[in-house]
Amino acid sequence: MLVEYVNWTLWAIFFAVVILVKILESVGKPSLPPGPWGVPLAGYLPFLGVDTHLHFRDLARKYGSIFSTRLGNKLIVVLSDYKTIREAFSKEEFTGRPDTEFSNILGGYGVINSDGRLWKDQRRFLHEKLRRFGVTFGSGKDQMQTKIMQEVGMFLKELNNQADQQLTSNGSVDLEPLLAVSISNVICSIMMSVRFEHHDPHFTRFMDLIAEGFRLFGRMAYVNFIPVLRYMPGLRETRQQIAQNRSEMAEFFQKTVDWHRDTFDPSNIRDMTDNYLLEIREAKAEGREGELFEGKDHDRQIQQIIGDLFSAGMETIKTTIQWAAVFMLHHPEVAAKVQEELDAVVGRRRLPKLEDRQNLPYTEATLLEVLRRSSVVPLGTTHATTRDVVLGGHFIPKNTQVVPLLHAVHMDPTLWEEPEKFKPERLLGAEGKVHKPQYFLPFGVGRRMCLGDVLARMEIFLFFASLLHCFHVKLPEGKDLPSLTGISGVTLTPENFTVRLQKRPLEESDYDFLQEFSELQSSLMRNVGSH
Ligand code: HEM
Numbered sequence: 001m002l003v004e005y006v007n008w009t010l011w012a013i014f015f016a017v018v019i020l021v022k023i024l025e026s027v028g029k030p031s032l033p034p035g036p037w038g039v040p041l042a043g044y045l046p047f048l049g050v051d052t053h054l055h056f057r058d059l060a061r062k063y064g065s066i067f068s069t070r071l072g073n074k075l076i077v078v079l080s081d082y083k084t085i086r087e088a089f090s091k092e093e094f095t096g097r098p099d100t101e102f103s104n105i106l107g108g109y110g111v112i113n114s115d116g117r118l119w120k121d122q123r124r125f126l127h128e129k130l131r132r133f134g135v136t137f138g139s140g141k142d143q144m145q146t147k148i149m150q151e152v153g154m155f156l157k158e159l160n161n162q163a164d165q166q167l168t169s170n171g172s173v174d175l176e177p178l179l180a181v182s183i184s185n186v187i188c189s190i191m192m193s194v195r196f197e198h199h200d201p202h203f204t205r206f207m208d209l210i211a212e213g214f215r216l217f218g219r220m221a222y223v224n225f226i227p228v229l230r231y232m233p234g235l236r237e238t239r240q241q242i243a244q245n246r247s248e249m250a251e252f253f254q255k256t257v258d259w260h261r262d263t264f265d266p267s268n269i270r271d272m273t274d275n276y277l278l279e280i281r282e283a284k285a286e287g288r289e290g291e292l293f294e295g296k297d298h299d300r301q302i303q304q305i306i307g308d309l310f311s312a313g314m315e316t317i318k319t320t321i322q323w324a325a326v327f328m329l330h331h332p333e334v335a336a337k338v339q340e341e342l343d344a345v346v347g348r349r350r351l352p353k354l355e356d357r358q359n360l361p362y363t364e365a366t367l368l369e370v371l372r373r374s375s376v377v378p379l380g381t382t383h384a385t386t387r388d389v390v391l392g393g394h395f396i397p398k399n400t401q402v403v404p405l406l407h408a409v410h411m412d413p414t415l416w417e418e419p420e421k422f423k424p425e426r427l428l429g430a431e432g433k434v435h436k437p438q439y440f441l442p443f444g445v446g447r448r449m450c451l452g453d454v455l456a457r458m459e460i461f462l463f464f465a466s467l468l469h470c471f472h473v474k475l476p477e478g479k480d481l482p483s484l485t486g487i488s489g490v491t492l493t494p495e496n497f498t499v500r501l502q503k504r505p506l507e508e509s510d511y512d513f514l515q516e517f518s519e520l521q522s523s524l525m526r527n528v529g530s531h
Contacts, residue, residue, distance in 0.1 A: 030395040033077055035059065035067040043070030045225055051488045053378035053407040056080070060408055066392050068400075072225025074098070075400045077391075080408035082415070082439040084392055088402065089383070089446025095119070096384035098401045100224035102217060105242060109296060110304035111451070112312060112381070118294040122305070126451055129275050133190060145354050147189050148459055152351070152466045155182040158198055159471065163501040172476035172498035175325055179318045179463075180207060186459060187313045191272045191306050192256045206252070209245050210311065214490060216242045253303040272309070276302045313452045316376055317459050319491050323374035324367065324464050326482050326494045327422050329475050334424060335468060338363045339504070342469050348507040352465035354458060360465070364434045365427040367460055371442040373422050373484075376491045378407035380444050406441050407492075415439045472502040 036059060038044035048071070049055050056078050059067055065081035079085045088094045097103060097115045106113045111122040133144055155178055162173045181203060185195040196203035219238050223229045230239070260273045269275055283292040293301045328335040345359045346352045357364060383402040388395070396402070411419045415437070416426065429435035443450035450456070467473065475481060482497035 030390050030393055032075075033066040033068040033392075033394040033396070034063045035069040036063070038070055041072070042226065043072055043074075045071045045222065053375075053405065053488065053492070056379070056403070056405050057408045057411070060405065066394055068394075068396075071401075072222070073227075074100075074225050075397065076403060077394075077396055077400050078403045078405055080405040080412075082409045082441060082445075085404045085406075085409070085441070086438070086445050088391055089404065089444070089448065091389070092447070093386050093389050094383050094402060095447050096386040096399075098224070098382055098384045099399065101220060101227060101230060102224055105239075105246075106304065107300075109301050110308040112308045115384075115386070116294075118296070122293075123448075123451065125275075125279070126272075126305070126309075129272060130190075130451065130455065133272075142354070144190070144455065144458060145462070148186050148462050149351070150189075151182040151185045151195075152462050154185075154198070155179070155463065156466060156470055159467075159501060160503070163471065163503055172479070172500050174496070174498050175322060176318070176496075179321055180314070182463070183318045183321075183459065184310070184314050187310050189271070190455075191309055192253075192260070193271045193273075194256060206249075209249055213242065213245055213249075216245070218489075249307065250300075250303050253306050254299060256306070257299055257302050273302060273306070276305065309452070312450075313455065315491050317456055319376045319493050320370060320374065320456075320460050321463050321467075322494050322497075323376065324370045324460070325467075325473055325499060326484070326497060327366075327370055327373070328468070328473050329497075329499065330481055330484070331422055332474075334366055334422070335473060338366055338465075338468050339472075342465060346465075346469065350506070352462065352469055354462070356465075357461060361428060361432055361434050362424060363465055364461070365424040367457075367464060368427045368434065368436065368440065369422060369424045371460075372410045372416070372427075372440060373419075374486070374492065374494075375407040375410045375442065376493075377442070377444075378405070378488075378492050380404035380406050381448070383448060404441075404444060406444065409439050409441055412439070470504055470506070472504060474500045474502060476500045 036044055036047075039046065047055075057080065059069070060078065060080040066077065066079055066084060068075060068077045070076070079088060095115060097113050097119075103113050108114050108118065111119060111126060114122065158178050159173065162178075178198065181196055181198050181200075184203070184207075188194045188196070196206070216238050220235065220242070223235060229235060257273060257277075260270075260277055264274065264277050266278060266281070269278060280289070280292065280298050283289045292298065328338075341360055341362045342352060346356055352360070380403065383404070385396055385398055385400045385402060387398045390396070409415070413419055427435060427440075443453040443456070476498055477500070479498070483495055485495075486492040487495055
């Protein structure tokens with residue numbers, strides 16, 4: 001009896017000492033960022049709601065600009081202060097991507113969802129090639145501008161047609177489907193010299209597959225946080241459907257790769273696919289074929305790169321231009337000022353060019369304000385820590401998912417006066433020049449910052465400035481102004497809306513810019529289905 005009593009006492013002392021040592025060890029050591037508790041297994045997941053960015057903003061107000069929570073079995077840290085985001089994302093250890101069901105399906109291919117060595121090499125490669133495309137590609141001419149302007153021309157032509165019909169039917173124009181084709185064509189031409197005609201059934205199928213992909217991945221979202229759910233009835237079928245759709249997309253991209261291989265000429269690099277084929281060829285010649293893409297399948301990597309850049313560069317730009325139209329409906333006085341500036345600088349005999357940008361500060365500031373106020377990627381993309389780190393005095397373990405809450409930065413009243421208001425002037429400095437503060441982060445920041453920001457700024461400018469140069473964009477009679485809240489998805493999109501277009505004809509009636517661009521386009525591009 002006594003022996004048993006002594007044993008128990010010794011055990012109790014032992015545990016007390018262990019606990020004391022742990023407590024002493026943790027004194028002065030950083031702890032996890034504060035944050036809300038959830039429920040067992042699901043963590044905070046059931047409380048998130050649809051508008052995650054708004055919910056996270058409210059949690060940041062309560063727990064601070066670095067807070068943590070658990071979604072399922074995953075630890076999430078949300079950053080909503082620009083200085084912390086800048087600090088964190090400048091560091092190597094924040095460049096990881098979460099290990100989830102989604103990343104398993106992608107198999108580590110591409111650039112957006114890869115990490116480590118493959119990501120680093122791909123990022124460097126794409127950065128260099130995209131930069132060359134924008135500045136020095138072709139015979140000294142700005143190829144990127146030419147490609148974009150071809151699509152701007154086609155877009156305006158379609159709008160012209162629709163504006164004519166609208167005069168008779170008194171209808172209104174939905175910009176979304178026209179923008180979807182035009183913006184897709186820009187990225188498809190850069191990636192693979194392909195363009196779609198408006199109303200092309202291939203394009204409709206392509207877009208349907210992408211939209212369905214987003215929907216199916218959305219349905220699988222919970223599996224990313226609670227992996228065991230993958231065995232639930234229904235979700236297995238969803239996974240199969242995703243696989244089927246992905247193989248249809250892959251087949252489409254592979255045909256493109258094959259066509260490029262068949263017609264490849266190293267002295268005439270036409271697009272990004274050719275750049276990849278050249279890279280593979282050089283790797284073979286130098287005997288480093290097996291190391292290329294970290295030993296991953298070459299064609300699958302090209303397919304995923306095309307898919308990555310398409311999905312990153314289409315929806316974001318289309319949505320931003322839609323938002324620009326929405327803000328012009330809300331603020332006709334801003335639209336009038338942009339048009340006044342365009343008329344004074346560009347004149348009424350031609351369309352705006354990239355070279356005009358430096359002389360169009362108000363137009364530029366308007367577009368920056370659209371990017372700020374809409375925050376089309378409100379949650380950035382989720383990063384992951386590659387090792388244990390300390391940030392802002394908090395401990396963040398390896399493999400934590402880290403979310404940059406860009407929306408909160410853009411709507412922070414301590415940084416932006418009356419952040420809800422649309423005021424382009426806030427992005428103009430004292431001398432009337434465009435001024436971008438450090439906390440303007442629509443493209444994220446740091447090592448994984450958007451790879452397409454330069455292209456995006458070019459496209460948004462050329463489409464928007466040309467639209468306002470050629471049309472007044474007005475609210476159709478009897479319609480309410482579209483809401484500014486937005487619909488949450490991968491991007492924050494405006495609700496469906498239409499516009500009434502009133503032509504602003506260019507002065508010289510025989511200057512047919514549309515004709516000029518259609519000729520350019522047909523000489524340079526293959527339409528889908530032509531091979
Ligand atoms: C208005 C247009 C766009 C916006 C607002 C936008 C915004 C963003 C944001 C916020 C990120 C995540 C940054 C981070 O989390 O650290 C990102 C990443 C990325 N963007 Fe964009 N983007 C746009 C257009 C484009 C275009 C046109 C392309 C391609 C040509 C592109 C390619 C990418 C890629 C590849 C990444 C991933 C980079 C990486 O993981 O290293 N984006 N973008």
